[in-house]
Each structure stands twice: as structure tokens, then as C-alpha cells.
Amino acid sequence: MKRRIFVLVIASALTLAACGGGAQDGDSVELSLGSAAAPTNAMTPSAEQFKKDVEEGTAGRVKVVLQLNGVVGDEATMSEAVQRGTLEAGIISDFGLSAVEPKISVAGLPYLFRDMDEVKEHYYGGFIGEYNTEQLAKKDIKVLAWGDNSFRALSNSKRPVTGADDIKGLNLRVTPVPVLVDFFEALGAKVTPLPITEVLTALQQGLVDGQENGINLTASFGFGDVQKHMTVTNHSYSAVGYVINAKIWDSISSEDQAVVQKAAEDAAAFEIEQNIKDVETNRAKLEDAGVTFDELDAASVATLRAEAQKVWAEYEDEFDAEILDQIDASLGSE
Structure with missing residues (x-):
């Protein structure tokens, strides 16, 4: 690893x-x-x-x-x-x-x-x-x-994201946590880990194309002012x-x-x-500001989940076996 x-x-x-x-x-x-x-x-x-x-x-x-x-x-x-x-x-x-x-x-x-x-x-x-x-x-x-701190979504200024292939090539700010960085790199994104306090400037200057955060944080930090597209991926919870x-x-x-x-x-x-x-209030605010919300179909979600499972496998030696066993027993691996 x-x-x-x-x-x-x-x-x-x-x-x-x-x-x-x-x-x-x-x-x-x-x-x-x-x-x-x-x-x-x-x-x-x-x-x-x-x-x-x-x-x-x-x-x-x-x-x-x-x-x-x-x-x-x-x-x-x-x-x-x-x-x-x-x-x-x-x-x-x-x-x-x-x-x-x-x-x-x-x-x-x-x-x-x-x-x-x-x-x-x-x-x-x-x-x-x-x-x-x-x-x-x-x-x-x-x-x-x-x-x-919400389920996380994905926004960007380049194109709609309706499937895993749309993530390839995007330069994304990802929260500086290895499990998420590895996930988006596996999907073909160029990942730029940044603390949230630096994201708006990076988006404004075009240093990154997009970012992954919940709808509320995306709205409250003003990221929607410089993003055109958003997909509620729910790829991780915080x-x-x-x-x-x-x-x-x-x-x-x-x-x-x-x-x-x-x-x-x-x-x-x-x-x-x-x-x-x-969440609903801020989604409406983002839409009023010109952000288009795109949807993932069932096949795309399945593809993302399959990539997630590969990341899980990579981290079997990184996390305590006991907590992973509890996760498998209580939440399953899918």
C-alpha cells in the first residue's frame, strides 16, 4: 500500500x-x-x-x-x-x-x-x-x-457527471484523507488534497476543476458560485x-x-x-445560482461501489481487524 x-x-x-x-x-x-x-x-x-x-x-x-x-x-x-x-x-x-x-x-x-x-x-x-x-x-x-457533516457529493466546472467515466481526467480537490484520495485516483481523477479553507481560492483560480463535499458545505463556503455541475454521489459519509x-x-x-x-x-x-x-434548502440555493444537478443511474452506482470495494481491500492491513470485522457483520461489504 x-x-x-x-x-x-x-x-x-x-x-x-x-x-x-x-x-x-x-x-x-x-x-x-x-x-x-x-x-x-x-x-x-x-x-x-x-x-x-x-x-x-x-x-x-x-x-x-x-x-x-x-x-x-x-x-x-x-x-x-x-x-x-x-x-x-x-x-x-x-x-x-x-x-x-x-x-x-x-x-x-x-x-x-x-x-x-x-x-x-x-x-x-x-x-x-x-x-x-x-x-x-x-x-x-x-x-x-x-x-x-453530511454524505458527500461531487461538483465541477467542466461537465456533467452521470457515470464513473465522467470522473476520469477531472482535477478534483479531495479532502486530504487517504481512503478518499485512493478512491478518486482509482476512478481516473487527478487528485489535489487541500484543506477546506483553501478550496474556494483554488476553484476561483482554476487550480482544480471541482471538489467533493456535502451539499451544505458546498453552499455555505460559496463553492457553487464557481461550479456548474453537481452530482449527489453519496460516496462517503462524514x-x-x-x-x-x-x-x-x-x-x-x-x-x-x-x-x-x-x-x-x-x-x-x-x-x-x-x-x-x-440539504434541500441549500440544494435549491445552488440550483438558483445556476448549478445543475445530475443523477447517477443504477449501473453507475454499481460501478462506483465496485471501485470502492477495491479500496476497502487495499486497506485491510491499514485498519484494525476488529473494527473491519464489525463493519462486515453490521454493514456488509456492499
Whole structure:
């Protein structure tokens, strides 16, 4: 298996230092919470709800400082900062968190989930979420809750994508996670891994033809303004973790931990519901902006699934056998 080292743009140490580092004043704790999501994405109001519930529930003993819209760096940078404790907390996708622990990208294997019912059963409330939570705990990151980052779709400025052959030759921004990079390379695309904070500029400058993200992120980051075609491939699912540095967590009293935990669970529940609702709204916005949505026929989906199975086979030695066995037993290989 060919291994890749992805070079990600790292935010400056001064920026991260400005986030706080678990600053405590007497019995108070200050949590800087980072997110790369755009203001119109459901993660943003969920962060605001989390802040309100935590500060009210702890009578100000735990304060939350929101660092949203990528101001403290891309998701890999934030994940590493939460691990170190230079950023106390974050709302970060599982793909972003995989920069700290690559094992959790098993959840992003192409065509792992068929629909949201399977996601809710096996990720949010099941063995995949539990596995990823356990792996991140070993890296000093505590997952308070899992939220929704959507099934992924494919957009581009060149041509309609109605079958696997249409992907060949496209220069695509793919999230810098090996399982997805390998999948699109197997389909004949030229892959350019970039953090999401750099995608719009790359699209505007013609450095890439297209990108793969959910409908909500595509709309909220303005990618639709420079894309003509979009296909709802549902080729991979991504969750979002509401996370906190483990040592910072341990510094909070048990009483206030209970408040923070419930606030995160409530914020994630709101985010999941809102993010699902936003898919149709944002699809309409993209269509109004001139984006044409194309469909895959059953034969094309079967072809993509067959290519996905080849990627699965390549990663048998990359992921823990136990989790792969659970996936096979619970979700099957098709």
C-alpha cells in the first residue's frame, strides 16, 4: 500500500497561543472553541447554543470563547491544537480529526453507509462512534458528542457527471484523507488534497476543476458560485466531533462536566436535525445560482461501489481487524 504524506497549511503558533490554553481564574475555566465551518452552516448556531448552555448552566464558572469560521486554522491544525491543549475545544469533522489519529478514517471508507438510518444506528449511537471516541481518547482528545457533516457529493466546472467515466481526467480537490484520495485516483481523477479553507481560492483560480463535499458545505463556503455541475454521489459519509482536550476536561469539576456534556449532546442533536433540513434548502440555493444537478443511474452506482470495494481491500492491513470485522457483520461489504 502506497503511503502518502499530506502537507497541510499550519496556522501560526502565535494564532494558536491566542486561543487560550485552558486559562483558569480561581474556579473558572475558559474554553476557546474552534470551528472551520462558515457562518451559515449549522455548526455555527450549534456552537452558539453550546456557549449559552454552558455559561448559563455553570453560572459562568466555565466560559466559552467562540473561534469560528476558520480563524484558528484548518481542521487538521485545530485537531492537533486540541490534542496539545493550545486550543481547548472544537467542532471538527472526523476527517479533520484523523490528522491526529488516522485509524478513525475507517468511518470514511467509500460507500460504507447506505443512508442516514445506518449512520444514526451505527455511528452516532453505535460501534463506529464508540470506536472513534476510544481512539481519540488515546490521543488526549475527549469526544463529547457526534454530529452530522453530511454524505458527500461531487461538483465541477467542466461537465456533467452521470457515470464513473465522467470522473476520469477531472482535477478534483479531495479532502486530504487517504481512503478518499485512493478512491478518486482509482476512478481516473487527478487528485489535489487541500484543506477546506483553501478550496474556494483554488476553484476561483482554476487550480482544480471541482471538489467533493456535502451539499451544505458546498453552499455555505460559496463553492457553487464557481461550479456548474453537481452530482449527489453519496460516496462517503462524514461526522463532526464536539471535542475537548482531555486534560482540560479533567480540570473541570464533575458538576460542571455534567453541564458541558449535556450542552454538547444538545448542540449536536440540534446540529444533526438542522443540517439534514438544510440539504434541500441549500440544494435549491445552488440550483438558483445556476448549478445543475445530475443523477447517477443504477449501473453507475454499481460501478462506483465496485471501485470502492477495491479500496476497502487495499486497506485491510491499514485498519484494525476488529473494527473491519464489525463493519462486515453490521454493514456488509456492499
